[in-house]
Amino acid sequence: MDAVRTGGLGVLPLRDKTAVVIGGSSGIGAATVRRLAEHGASVVVGFHSGKDRAADLVAQLPGSGHQCVPMRIEDSSQLEDVARLVDREYGRCDVLVNSAGVTRKVPHADLRSLDDELFDALMRVNVRGPFAATRAFAPLLEKAGDAIVVNVSSLSGTTATGSNVAYCAAKAALDNLTMSLARVLGPAVRVIGVAPAAVDTGFVPGRDRQAILDQAGSTPLRVVVDPDDVAVSIIGAVTSFRISTGTTFLVDGGKHL
Incomplete structure (x- = not known):
């Protein structure tokens, strides 16, 4: 059994640290890349199809x-x-930071349109992907000795009212995965989820800005969640929530209330 550490860990400095952001070329991922670099980390920006975006981001x-x-x-x-x-x-x-994700707007009652191919694709990207990434990097994270995995989840995983039934199920599974990985990777690695409500990124095809404004208007804080709002929360999890692991924090303006 590993020795028990004392508390009083303070804020984790990021200077001379290395961060990897998967899905880092746009949206929440890109905002997180900027914040990590501002805090002194060297950042590896992972992209799928956004090579030019990623290169432009790194140059800045x-x-x-x-x-x-x-x-x-x-x-x-x-x-x-x-x-x-x-x-x-x-x-x-x-x-x-596991920020890569995908979805498509399908009305929850339209079960026929949520075919097997789409369902499997959403699970593969939103659940298996973060697991495979964590598995790949686990030896390096454990070697660092005071590392963290951040899974970008969604309020949909709690409320089951997101873009489609499969996406909601995938994010619920991701929250569960966060708990399991936290249990097995501690004490060297913390695993935390950050779950925003709708973010003003254009992430969901078919959802216009008015839908974002309407959702924000129904929350206690009445604020449109910006990618940088989520990025700041991720930085807080990385640097300051040092006695937290296996939990998913909501970044939703109180939408869940």
């Missing part, structure tokens, strides 16, 4: 040691290759 980051790398979260072998690259070039991974 403060500090040094940043790069963009293809990381298709459905491709487990590629994730293993990237983990080996990070080991060779950085020798450590202190922060892994």
Whole structure:
């Protein structure tokens, strides 16, 4: 059994740390990349199809040691290759952010339109992908000794009222996965989820800005959630929530109330 550590851990500094953000070329991922770099981390920006976006983002980051790398979260072998690259070039991974995700708007009552292919694709990207990424990077995270995995989830995993039935189920599964991984990877690695409500990113095809405004108007804080609002919450989880693991924090303006 590992020795019990004392408390008083304070704020985790990110200077000279290495962070990997999967799905880092746009939206919440890109905002998180910017915040991690501002805090002094060297950031590996994972992209699927947004190579130019990722390269432009890296060119704008403060500090040094940043790069963009293809990381298709459905491709487990590629994730293993990237983990080996990070080991060779950085020798450590202190922060892994699983921000890649996908969905499509399908009315919940329209069961026929949610066919097997779409259902499986949503599970593969939103659940298996974060698991495979964590599995690939686990040795590096454990070697760092005070590392963290952040899974970008959704309020949909709690309320089951998101873009479609399968997406809600996938995010609920991701929240459960966060708990399981936290239990097995501690004490060297914390695993935390951050679950926003609808974010103003254009992430859900078919959902216009008015739908975002209407949702924000129904919350106690009446604020439209911006990608940087989620990124700041992720930074808080990384640097400050150091006695928290296996939990998913809502970033929803009180929408769940």
